[in-house]
Amino acid sequence: MKKEKKRIKTGKKLTIGTWIVILGVWYFVTKLNLIQSVLVPSPYEVWISFINILEDGYNGVSLIVHLGISFKRLFIASFFAIITAIPLGLLSGYFDKVRAIVDSVIQFYRPLPPLAYYTLLILWFGIDDTSKITLLFLAAFAPIYIACVSAVTKINQDYILSAESLGASHKKIFIYIVLPASMPEIFTGLRTAVGVAYTTLVASEMVAATSGIGWMVIDASRYLKSDVMFVGIIIMGITGIFIDIALRFLEKKLVYWKGYV
Template identity: 35%
Template sequence: MTKPTPKFSLPELPGERFFGPGLAVLLFLLLWEAAARLYANEYLLPGPYLVLLGLVEVWGSGLLPEHIVVSLFRFGVAYLLAVLLAVPLGLILGWFTRLHRALDPLIQLLRPISPVAWFPLAVLWFRIGDLPAIFIIFIASFFPILLSTIAAVRSVDPTYIKVALNFGSSQASLLCKVVIPAAFPYIAVGLHIALGVGWIHLVAGEMLGAQSGLGYFILDARNFLRTDLVIVGMLLVGALGLLLDRLMAAAEKKVRRRWGITG
């Protein structure tokens, strides 16, 4: 029997954690500036400096912070609703095999429908405002969380369940103290996927059924041929998505530490 090869890694240099990402961002800015100069049309492809001036302009007016707050509010409400509904439903369907077998055709029928296809109905049902965007984000986030939770429960090692039953655990205790902690790493994967998918569809929802938010800001800037502000909105969407993902990862680490989950 061969012994596993030990992993070898060089010691981390001082500032290495920030040097690599900083270098990547600098390279991106240089390539962007070079592309803008080659294109030679600052109205269609403004460089980083012009975009920075646009950011200062709209931030000073107070409009951009309002759009950011509105977008975060819509996303927070929709994503929280998706988690509160999809996780318990996924636990139930993953635990009760017959119920999952009965509902799976319906789930598989609705799941492939793109959230974009719901736009016309969302506007007809909820009119213009917060609700169409919230509905679209909810639809986009719900199914990744649901399916990952079902798969996570069904992949729990049966040995854990047998041991808990041998010690006289009730169904409720078994689910809360054994199944959920064991399934959490896989549920967390679904939460991360839903976060990204929901955030992407936030912008699409605000472009169609709202008069505020980052999606509306980008669309409005395009209507006035302010491509610098279009890029400002795009970069803010990316930056806020990165921030939300990091916050999710930090919360996941705390839960893992509390339950003693490694890896």
């Protein structure tokens, strides 16, 4: 136990040290004018830009509204991906016939770049939030589905056979054995899916959007506002970390049998 705590403490120190080095290199590179500020603004310029956006907003829209719009798109898409991909993935992993019907469709669209079919979604659903949420839904759906299928196929078959020999129905086996055994890997899939959806968010806000944190970065790039781009990227990175922390917290509370330090 002491060794594990020491390992965690050492890991935290290394993480903090890594970011101190990164910020230090960033500061000295810009301070010595080794790179033009239009390409890499200084930490001070980025901070001032953040304060200005926080006070006055960007393009007449406050930063909170930009974040709120992006998170609304992300969370709605993730919610629908979770409630559809988890049951479908578990059923596909447990029943071969369901997998034969569903799996090939998922495997077909999964490797496609989001922008490859985003234009089709715009044609079908228009340029409002429906097409963007659908794009994020598709991006989040595949990782969750694959994680569920993988989790079920990795379950020790002795558990299922033992339950069947004791007269347990398929429904009870599914609820009391398959689902609990799959939960740890399902949460891994959730964390991956939310990350993929967040990265796709920028692509979804590139076309016919006038708000959102992803749109803010894209719009700033058109006018070479690198300080605004850095602000948006840093905000997305930090909020992404907080979302992942929240998911890990839920995992510890809900999947308590997995064991955490």
